[in-house]
Amino acid sequence: MTAPHTLTLRRPDDWHLHLRDGEMLRAVLPASAARFGRAIVMPNLRPPVTGVAEALAYRERIVAALPSGSRFRPLMTCYATDAADPDEIERGWSDGVFAAVKLYPAHATTNSDHGVSDFSRIVPLLERMQSLGMPLLVHGEVTDPAVDMFDREAVFIERVLSPLLAALPRLRLVFEHVTTAQAVAFVRAHAAGGRVGATITAHHLLINRNAMFAGGLRPHAYCLPVAKRERHRKALVEAATSGEAAFFLGTDSAPHPVAAKESACGCAGIFTAPAGLELYAEVFEQAGALDRLEAFASLNGPRFYRLPPNDDTITLVRRPWTMPAEIAGVVPFRAGEEIAWTLTETPPLAETPPLAETP
Ligand code: DOR
Numbered sequence: 001m002t003a004p005h006t007l008t009l010r011r012p013d014d015w016h017l018h019l020r021d022g023e024m025l026r027a028v029l030p031a032s033a034a035r036f037g038r039a040i041v042m043p044n045l046r047p048p049v050t051g052v053a054e055a056l057a058y059r060e061r062i063v064a065a066l067p068s069g070s071r072f073r074p075l076m077t078c079y080a081t082d083a084a085d086p087d088e089i090e091r092g093w094s095d096g097v098f099a100a101v102k103l104y105p106a107h108a109t110t111n112s113d114h115g116v117s118d119f120s121r122i123v124p125l126l127e128r129m130q131s132l133g134m135p136l137l138v139h140g141e142v143t144d145p146a147v148d149m150f151d152r153e154a155v156f157i158e159r160v161l162s163p164l165l166a167a168l169p170r171l172r173l174v175f176e177h178v179t180t181a182q183a184v185a186f187v188r189a190h191a192a193g194g195r196v197g198a199t200i201t202a203h204h205l206l207i208n209r210n211a212m213f214a215g216g217l218r219p220h221a222y223c224l225p226v227a228k229r230e231r232h233r234k235a236l237v238e239a240a241t242s243g244e245a246a247f248f249l250g251t252d253s254a255p256h257p258v259a260a261k262e263s264a265c266g267c268a269g270i271f272t273a274p275a276g277l278e279l280y281a282e283v284f285e286q287a288g289a290l291d292r293l294e295a296f297a298s299l300n301g302p303r304f305y306r307l308p309p310n311d312d313t314i315t316l317v318r319r320p321w322t323m324p325a326e327i328a329g330v331v332p333f334r335a336g337e338e339i340a341w342t343l344t345e346t347p348p349l350a351e352t353p354p355l356a357e358t359p
């Protein structure tokens with residue numbers, strides 16, 4: 001059977017996205033808004049989004065930055081700190097401002113300094129979320145410097161996630177940007193009843209850890225959690241293309257100005273938004289599973305979040321284009337390389353100059 005040349009899907013959503021703020025927000029938002037109906041917006045701004053008022057103000061800035069006529073809807077999250085107030089978070093949930101709480105272990109990744117230093121401190125919050133049915137979105141890596149960088153996700157499952165789910169048997173949780181076969185197995189073991197879900201990024205489906213060292217040090221292939229061995233990438237592709245309801249699309253598109261990446265201490269983050277759906281189409285095509293892309297991209301996420309799927313569609317055509325070398329001072333994933341699929345309604349982003357200010 002020959003692969004289809006065009007592919008129409010119910011409009012997908014991005015269940016894990018970094019939009020930043022200010023000029024960077026205005027530069028990166030159109031790419032996501034052209035593809036996705038909604039996105040779970042990460043709260044790791046400086047300072048982080050920890051209260052209802054901050055989330056409302058941030059949501060307004062995002063909506064104000066949307067291209068005219070866009071129907072894109074940002075879904076806001078609350079950044080959990082040791083001092084998180086369960087009443088404030090419940091208020092944001094009941095008022096429809098917070099879709100979820102994001103949990104960064106302190107110092108695990110970019111802008112996570114205010115994250116949770118000790119999970120026992122937020123037990124009252126987690127108990128409240130359990131009773132509300134409010135999802136907890138987890139960056140699943142231990143920060144213990146004695147643990148090898150490539151083992152941090154697997155060790156997090158043993159040390160933190162398993163005990164957490166045992167202590168809070170009804171807490172609903174998304175294991176964000178899973179990168180290992182162990183995480184895939186863990187999610188499957190806890191997926192019954194829509195209790196645990198997982199986002200999978202396009203870059204973790206496309207690269208393994210060799211990409212960071214291909215002919216030299218490659219900062220634009222560095223993100224957290226870092227890409228792992230090939231066998232883990234294969235486990236992720238198998239999970240994403242399985243059609244299983246627990247696995248859904250979350251790009252973790254995370255733009256950083258080029259100087260912040262190409263540095264003696266470069267930031268973690270890969271900017272995939274300019275081909276945020278097309279890259280997944282490539283993975284699903286290679287796996288012979290294009291017929292399952294809609295479940296992963298457009299149906300499983302809304303089901304987990306107890307929201308209706310989008311009511312419109314998006315069409316991709318198998319026509320290659322070249323990703324620009326730089327977009328608004330950010331080097332995108334696959335810069336200067338070919339992307340196999342094109343959106344029919346939206347032309348690919350052109351190369352644009354760097355921003356004047358970087359928030
Ligand atoms: O690579 C990453 N970049 N991982 C994260 O968890 C955060 C993100 C960012 O905000 O840049």
Ligand code: ZN
Nearest residue numbers: 016018042252
């Ligand atoms: Zn992220």
